[in-house]
Amino acid sequence: MAQLILTGFMGTGKTEVGRRLARATQRAFVDTDNLVEGAAGRSVAEIFATEGEAHFRALEREAVRQAVAVPDAVVATGGGALLDADSRRLLLSAGPVVCLTATPEEILRRVGAADDRPLLRGLTPAERLAKIREILAAREPSYQLATHRIDTTGRSIDDLVGEIRSLVGAE
Numbered sequence: 001m002a003q004l005i006l007t008g009f010m011g012t013g014k015t016e017v018g019r020r021l022a023r024a025t026q027r028a029f030v031d032t033d034n035l036v037e038g039a040a041g042r043s044v045a046e047i048f049a050t051e052g053e054a055h056f057r058a059l060e061r062e063a064v065r066q067a068v069a070v071p072d073a074v075v076a077t078g079g080g081a082l083l084d085a086d087s088r089r090l091l092l093s094a095g096p097v098v099c100l101t102a103t104p105e106e107i108l109r110r111v112g113a114a115d116d117r118p119l120l121r122g123l124t125p126a127e128r129l130a131k132i133r134e135i136l137a138a139r140e141p142s143y144q145l146a147t148h149r150i151d152t153t154g155r156s157i158d159d160l161v162g163e164i165r166s167l168v169g170a171e
């Protein structure tokens with residue numbers, strides 16, 4: 001198998017599941033948000049605040065390019081990576097793309113009160129929930145392009161790692 005890609009909305013566990021899956025299968029783990037932050041020398045939140053989302057997507061595209069070049073890596077993307085046509089093409093041709101999902105309420109619970117998610121910044125919990133629902137609906141067509149889809153609501157990381165391994169045949 002080539003790369004294994006984990007995507008899905010923020011708070012669906014891409015990074016935690018990806019890290020654990022990589023360790024269990026002795027693969028490299030690459031997180032595209034980390035690559036963006038390393039290259040830019042700033043946090044994703046700062047990039048959004050100063051240069052905006054379009055600039056972030058361009059940096060993310062480059063990070064995706066680098067990530068899919070790492071042999072056999074488990075790659076966790078940011079929640080919006082599949083929205084960009086170039087990133088999407090690179091990811092879908094790199095290997096199985098597993099989209100992690102969760103209910104809007106679970107996503108809200110997992111992202112917590114921290115104001116570090118640019119798309120939910122400065123909103124009350126009720127507004128956040130509405131925003132999560134709105135973005136999920138808008139992104140559904142992109143998320144549907146993933147090769148597999150797993151609802152993570154109420155499930156443990158180990159359970160999810162096991163399911164992904166059997167789903168994609170990861171040794």
Ligand code: S3P
Nearest residue numbers: 009010011033044078079080118
């Ligand atoms: C984004 C999700 C974030 C990060 C950026 C944009 C999105 O990643 O890439 O803030 O558009 O959903 P996480 O999904 O890891 O939070």
